Amino acid sequence: MWSESGNSHKIAIDGRDDFQELNWYNPAVHEAKPRPGPGMLPPLLADEIHDPEHALYSVNVMARLPSTTPDSAQLAPSQEEARMAIPHARSYYCAEYNGWVLILWGSSSVLPPLARTVENLPDAARRKGTTSCIGDGEQPFAQVNATHHWHRYERAVDSRNLSTPFRHEEETPRLLDLYLCCQCSKYCMVSDVLPGVIPHNVHQAFTHDKWSHPPPDRTPKGSVMAAWETMLTILENRLWKDEQRSLPVTRPRFQHKLGWNNTVRNIFELLGFPAIKKSTATTANMSSAVENLSLQPPNIDPATPEGKHIRAKLLRAWVEISAWLAIYRKSKGDLGNYSSQVICVDATDVREMYQEEIGAHVKQIPRGLLPNDLVNLGVLDDAWRTLGMTPSSYTWELLGFAYQAQCRCDPLRTPLYFTKFCQIVQMLANVGKASPPLQQLIHDERKRHRYTFDDLRDSIALLGFGQDDGLGVEFDGDRLVLDAWRNARRRTWTDPERGGEMRMRLNAALKIIADTRNRRTLESAWDRAKGSMYVCL
Ligand SMILES: [Zn+2]
Ligand SMILES: [Zn+2]
Incomplete structure (x- = not known):
């Protein structure tokens, strides 16, 4: 266990069953020991x-x-409201999705x-x-x-x-x-x-608008902060000051901080503040129509079901805007001379915490060890995903573990996992970053009759079939395969130089097809043939 050679390349994995893995193609074997299927790291x-x-x-x-x-x-909310808000x-x-x-x-x-x-x-x-x-x-x-x-x-x-x-x-x-x-x-x-209460596309549109059209006295970031803080104040006044007066959108302060367009109108409608025309006089042009608009604060009396519902919604919106502002304030960007208001919400990044809980933290699994040539190599995306891995978490041991764990937990798809595993290991070798322990693992796995989809295609061709010929036929298929194999073997005896090697290849091909089809008849023919190189069937 302690030596530098041999076992030092052992992959830590338990719960494997050699018999089950060697009989991966036989569903009956798995009935005795059901496995959960594909997994992920x-x-x-x-x-x-x-x-x-x-x-x-x-x-x-x-x-x-x-x-x-x-x-x-x-x-600020009461303790009960604070609980309800989240x-x-x-x-x-x-914050990205609100x-x-x-x-x-x-x-x-x-x-x-x-x-x-x-x-x-x-x-x-x-x-x-x-x-x-x-x-x-x-x-x-x-x-x-x-x-x-x-x-x-x-x-x-x-x-x-x-x-x-x-x-x-x-x-x-x-x-x-x-x-x-x-x-x-x-x-x-x-x-x-x-x-959240405000869908993220509306949220983004509003933020983007404030960012790209700041008032003359504000930086883009200051403009965004001021706009959302104004929203927050309107909600706070409704929730905790019982402010019921309508809000004329034409007021200079409102125009300066929020402006008026469809996005702003949309947000207030979502919050239950409909825009109502104050004046009954019909106006001919748009600008005077805007001048007469006022936002009507909703009823939030918890004694009525409707009021209770809106109150809960405003609380949720309030906590979302507060959290968003708390996060945004920490982000890059110049606030200019804008001093932001007090926010009663604290936002703590939990990514590292939950990553550690599930075992994905960088101190548990290092990142960035994949050779550069393989980073962002699209052709391998499917291989990584099939093995339940991300490329950035590559180490030889983890890749070996990912492969072996898939074969352990989902034996019926062993050739799929072997194919994907070989693809990655081959690509490492192609860029001059071959991994000896993984190449050794492939070598050992081939001795256990593991094959890739390419091997299967070659085997079918070697026996003289096209991809679909006969092999799909349930009953005749076996006989066709056996006949083809026997005929091909018979022909090898006329070639004393390469006949022996050819017979080995034919035997290997028969085993691959037998495993793919889970066929006892083919398997036993292969069993008899592999014992002796000289048996003429
Ligand atoms: Zn575990
Ligand atoms: Zn598993």
Whole structure:
């Protein structure tokens, strides 16, 4: 174990079954030991949870003290309102989408209540045996697996059935994707992006407009800050000052900070502030029509269902705008002499936290070790994804683990995984960055009769068939293959120089076709033939 040669290139993986892997093509063998299917490594899971370019934030609302009355204190929500404002204690805000993502993770051998029948769950006993594949204390000698192997169960958990249920306005249930590691008790549940009150295209249009047309006394960033802060103030005045007067859009302050166009109108309509024409006099031209418009604040009396609904919506919008501003303030850009207002919301980037929880943090899995020539190499995208990996997390051990874990957990597709694995290893060699341990692994795997799709094509051709000839026919197929193989072998005896090698190739081709078709008849012919090179069938 300690030597530099031989075993030092061993890949940490457990739970493999040699008999099952050698009989990968036979579904009957897998019935005795069901496997969960394809999996993925933590860096790919991290990308699946949320766009890797976006940060997610935990949003903390600073509520006013219970003793202070709304009008005497700063404009801030009560403790209860602060709780209501955020969709769920485990929801995280994305400023790019102006939306939320629910992420729950933990370690449990008990599954959450499932919203549908889920087949091919990982072996429960195996998951129960280890709290986590990664981490201190759990495995006293060394990690038995290089990393987690995550399996996805799409839309398997109803968010209303969580231990802290997630409730929302719509009737249709929100379903979360469930991820389970097949080697340990770790789980993770993730929602789609739950859109904010202001859809992100409207949000972006407004921000972009303020950025590209700043008032003369503001920088672009200052213009954006001032506009959203004005929105925030309007909401705060409605929520905590009971401001009910309508807002004339023509006022210089309103025009200066927000302006008036379809996007602004759209945002106020979404917030329940319809634009109403104040004057009854009909006006001939557009500019005077604008002059008469006023925004009518909504009824937010919690005693009425409608008021309660709008109040909740305004609270949500308030927390979203606050969080967005808190994040935006930290971003690059010159504020000029603009001094931003106090925001009662704190946004903390949680990306590193959840990445660590699922095993994808850079201190757990290093990034950037893939040779440069293979970075952004589109032809390999499918290979990486099939193996459940991201190119940026390449190390030889992780790639070897990814391949072996797929074969372990999804044996029926072994040739697919071997094909993709060989593609990447070959490409590494092509750019002069060959990986000896991975080439050794390919060599060892070939001895276990692993083949690629190219090998299969060659084998079919070697026996004299076209891709589709006969081989698809259920009953005649075997006889045709055997006849072709016997005839080809017979011909080899006339070539004393290359006959022996040719027979070996024919035998290998027969084995590949037998495995592809899962055929005992072909398999036993191959079994008899491989024993002796000189048997003439
Ligand atoms: Zn695990
Ligand atoms: Zn697995």
